[in-house]
Every structure is written in C-alpha cells, then in structure tokens.
Amino acid sequence: MSENVLLQRSSKIIDSGEHDPQVDPINPLTNELHELNEQVAVITSFARVVAVKTNAGIVLFDTSTGVATEKVLSELRSWSQDPIHTVFYTHGHLDHVSGSGTVRQHAIDRGEPAPRFVGHQNIARRWARYRRTNQFNLDINSRQNNHLANPNFTIGPNAEARARGVNTFVPEDVVEPDTTFTDVFTENIGGLTFSVRHVLAETDDHSWIHIPELKTVIGADLISWNFPNAGNPQKIQRYPAEWAQALRDIIAVEPELYVPMHGLPITGHQRITTVLGDTAEALETIVDQVVDAMNQGHSLPRIVEQLRLPTELMAKPWLRPRYDDPEFMIRTVWRSYAGWWDGEPVTLKPASRTDVARALAEMVSNGLTLKAAAEKAVADGQLDVATELATYAAAATPEDPEVHRTLAEVYATRAESEPSTMCKGVFVDAAERASAKATELGG
Ligand SMILES: [Zn+2]
Incomplete structure (x- = not known):
C-alpha cells in the first residue's frame, strides 16, 4: 500500500x-x-x-x-x-x-x-x-x-x-x-x-x-x-x-x-x-460547431472537413486523444440530432462500389470524361452509378455549368423512378439545387 x-x-x-x-x-x-x-x-x-x-x-x-x-x-x-x-x-x-x-x-x-x-x-x-x-x-x-x-x-x-x-x-x-x-x-x-x-x-x-x-x-x-x-x-x-x-x-x-x-x-x-x-x-466546442453548421444546412462530410478541433486542449496531458479520435465525435454529435443519412444526396441510395469501380475502369479505358461516363450510365439504365459519376464531375469542375446540368437531370430522372416520398424528396431537392447552380454559372 x-x-x-x-x-x-x-x-x-x-x-x-x-x-x-x-x-x-x-x-x-x-x-x-x-x-x-x-x-x-x-x-x-x-x-x-x-x-x-x-x-x-x-x-x-x-x-x-x-x-x-x-x-x-x-x-x-x-x-x-x-x-x-x-x-x-x-x-x-x-x-x-x-x-x-x-x-x-x-x-x-x-x-x-x-x-x-x-x-x-x-x-x-x-x-x-x-x-x-x-x-x-x-x-x-x-x-x-x-x-x-x-x-x-x-x-x-x-x-x-x-x-x-x-x-x-x-x-x-x-x-x-x-x-x-x-x-x-x-x-x-x-x-x-x-x-x-x-x-x-x-x-x-x-x-x-x-x-x-x-x-x-x-x-x-x-x-x-x-x-x-x-x-x-x-x-x-x-x-x-x-x-x-x-x-x-x-x-x-x-x-x-x-x-x-x-x-x-x-x-x-x-x-x-x-x-x-x-x-x-473540448466537448462543447465540437458540439457547438457541429450544431451551428447543421443549422446552416451543411452536410456531415462538409462539417468533418471544416470543423476546427480544439488542438490546444487536445495537447493537455489530461486530454490527449490516445483512445478515441476527436474527429469521430463530429459524427456522434450529428447522430444526436439527425437521422442516419449524412445529408449528401449521393449517399442516400448509393451505387454498389463494384458497379462504380467497373464504370470508372471502363471510363478510363474508353478515354471518356466523368460527365460523358455519367451520361453513358444513364443510357445504360444505371441511374445510381450515373449519380456517383455526375457528383464526381461536379466536384472536379465546379465552375462548369454543364456538369451541374447533367447532375440535375440525373436526379430528376431518379426522383421519378423512386416510389417512396422520402427518397423523391431528397432527389427533387438535389435536382433543384444542381439546376440552380447551373443557371447561376450561366448554363
Ligand atoms: Zn471504463
């Protein structure tokens, strides 16, 4: 003793x-x-x-x-x-x-x-x-x-x-x-x-x-x-x-x-x-930032990107992150106040990773752009894959009105093909946002 x-x-x-x-x-x-x-x-x-x-x-x-x-x-x-x-x-x-x-x-x-x-x-x-x-x-x-x-x-x-x-x-x-x-x-x-x-x-x-x-x-x-x-x-x-x-x-x-x-x-x-x-x-600063960002309409991935972790506090001997990772707490706070969906339309009903991987491999071997590959996926009836590709296209060339127009069309088509109100609601909203973006950029 x-x-x-x-x-x-x-x-x-x-x-x-x-x-x-x-x-x-x-x-x-x-x-x-x-x-x-x-x-x-x-x-x-x-x-x-x-x-x-x-x-x-x-x-x-x-x-x-x-x-x-x-x-x-x-x-x-x-x-x-x-x-x-x-x-x-x-x-x-x-x-x-x-x-x-x-x-x-x-x-x-x-x-x-x-x-x-x-x-x-x-x-x-x-x-x-x-x-x-x-x-x-x-x-x-x-x-x-x-x-x-x-x-x-x-x-x-x-x-x-x-x-x-x-x-x-x-x-x-x-x-x-x-x-x-x-x-x-x-x-x-x-x-x-x-x-x-x-x-x-x-x-x-x-x-x-x-x-x-x-x-x-x-x-x-x-x-x-x-x-x-x-x-x-x-x-x-x-x-x-x-x-x-x-x-x-x-x-x-x-x-x-x-x-x-x-x-x-x-x-x-x-x-x-x-x-x-x-x-x-330390807890409060993360909670407050996440809730403020949610109120501003940000999605979970965007909040994870933008949030400033309390690094000074995390350096104190009683708060070093040796067990849990403070970034994970952002998701916990989100889950405290939101449903399981992260707020990104592309993740609501995602395409299988295998289908997206195949489409990307084909795109590369055929020398297609992301936008063209998305349009091909629509033509092939793979709307979920088209959503992923068009989302990448819009993220890669955000100033190009045409990619936002393509994204808007993909979501509008998907909204029609979905039976549930909840799904239609998210896809219609995504179509409207992409369409507004295209118009804003002069497309
Ligand atoms: Zn314990």
Whole structure:
C-alpha cells in the first residue's frame, strides 16, 4: 500500500501542465490499493475500484474485471476487514462490473450478508442488449482492442472473455442491480451521504456520486485522462453535450477530491476545475460547431472537413486523444440530432462500389470524361452509378455549368423512378439545387 503517490503525481502534472508518461504513468494497472484519505481508497485495476469506509461497512464503487477482482479484494482486505455494505455501479460497462459475482461470493464466503448492488435502471437493459448482440460485441471489442492483444494482456472485457474461455460477452455470474433508480438516488450509509446522479455521457446508464461530508466525487468515466470516449465508431450513441453539462455540475458542488475510474485521482478544487473544465470545453466546442453548421444546412462530410478541433486542449496531458479520435465525435454529435443519412444526396441510395469501380475502369479505358461516363450510365439504365459519376464531375469542375446540368437531370430522372416520398424528396431537392447552380454559372 503506497500513500498518495497517485495524488502527488496528478498534482504535479496538472500544476505544471507537462507530462512524461515514462516517468509518471497516468493509468497504472498494478491492482494496488492507494489510500487517498482515511476513508477513501482506490485500487488501480482496469477499471478502478473505489472503496469508502463508513460506520455501516464498506461502500464499493465498481468491481473491476473478473480476472482482477480476487487481487482487488485481497488489497481491500489489507485496508479494512469490514463487511461490504453496498456496491454502486457507475455504469454497466463490463470492465466495471464483471467482477460483481466474485465480490458477492467473497461476502458469502466470509459468512456475511451479500452486499446490495445499486445501479441505474438502464444497466440491466444494457446487459440485455449485449446478450442479444453477443457475437457482435465480442467482435467489435476484439477489433477495438486488437492492437493491444498479446498473451499477457489481461485487462478489459475482451481479454476477460478470452480468459474465461467462453463465448459470452456478459459473464454468467454478473450481479444485476437489486436497487435501481431513474434520476437521483440519495442515501445515508453509516454516517455518509451518497448522492448519486444519473447522467447521459459515455453511456446512457452513467452516474456520478457526491459524498458531501468528504467533499469527494466518484466520477465514473466522465474523466479518463484521455480525450473523452464520445466518438467511438463501433459503439452505440454517446452524449457529448450532456456529458459536458455533467462536468459543469460536478465543478459546481466544489469537490476537493475527484476519483475517476481510469487515470489518476485529483485533489484540490482548483485542479479539479481545470481538468473537468477543459474537458467540458473540448466537448462543447465540437458540439457547438457541429450544431451551428447543421443549422446552416451543411452536410456531415462538409462539417468533418471544416470543423476546427480544439488542438490546444487536445495537447493537455489530461486530454490527449490516445483512445478515441476527436474527429469521430463530429459524427456522434450529428447522430444526436439527425437521422442516419449524412445529408449528401449521393449517399442516400448509393451505387454498389463494384458497379462504380467497373464504370470508372471502363471510363478510363474508353478515354471518356466523368460527365460523358455519367451520361453513358444513364443510357445504360444505371441511374445510381450515373449519380456517383455526375457528383464526381461536379466536384472536379465546379465552375462548369454543364456538369451541374447533367447532375440535375440525373436526379430528376431518379426522383421519378423512386416510389417512396422520402427518397423523391431528397432527389427533387438535389435536382433543384444542381439546376440552380447551373443557371447561376450561366448554363
Ligand atoms: Zn471504463
């Protein structure tokens, strides 16, 4: 057990704004218990487990992955022999909950009552979704983390599933919350108030916990000492706007200790304000730019091209994009406010890549222009391929009115051939825009 090393390290990094990861790892995965003060300890597993001593027993936040949990519990027992009174889940991601069966069994083996498990009502719904899409989740997690794969890599739910040698993403012995809540859950346990607030953030089942007597916040994955995991291309919707608001709300309760489930704990209200405020600002600037551009009628690809990422904030040691790519967040924000379509008419019902590739190869071997190739595709009855070629033609020679005229004709023809109102609406609009452009250019 080492004392406050993690707090010293985070203070050094935040106060200097500088960081050498070789000297000061921000996400040590040693499964060691660190006492942060007399009542609060963090165990550096993946994800972290936080323990709080109360007069009624230990209150635990998360349970880590199953492979680490035995070690987590032995570290915990070096710090306190009190029974575990309650386990709070910060959210339902498997690196946080997979050890729950082991924690429950640990209490039973000690002849103590099984602890109560408290979590947001959406946690069970998440696990039901994981079970419904079991193989898909095994696949996407394997893909997301495969550059980390090696025989010694024993962290994360993916390694967890491998270690168990089974093909179930959600462990069979995971403990569903027996006490759930919708927005807030407040309770005094052994002399301390646990004020739990649900927020939409990385997930829809996230909560952060304020313990006012200890001026402490347990911050779930709202801060991970990485650029927020708000853009993840393979995962379900994230909530960057609400995430930023949650960080502002935490700053407002003026905690002196902030304990995240990844990375380093932070001490001192000023430092907490710096890290949480910077993170909120990074999220807000992307959200605001995307929403403004949407209101100006820009398509998603154009927004991705034009948006200015907060590069200065991304250089801070607590916001470096080592996990998620901030550009991906643009798409998350779009998806928060729009349908799946990216706003480019050409992608609404795209031609197959094979058909477009064949048409391009033929175009090159016949020495045709893009415009001529588009017209040939119309004549061949391949309207979707014609749309792609005419779109390229208009992009390549935007000052040529004739290519816009061709594009307008292709869309007008396609609008007539489509049965659905939704499709006709987009294609008619595209035809009108291309036609107006051609007229504007004098065509
Ligand atoms: Zn996590």
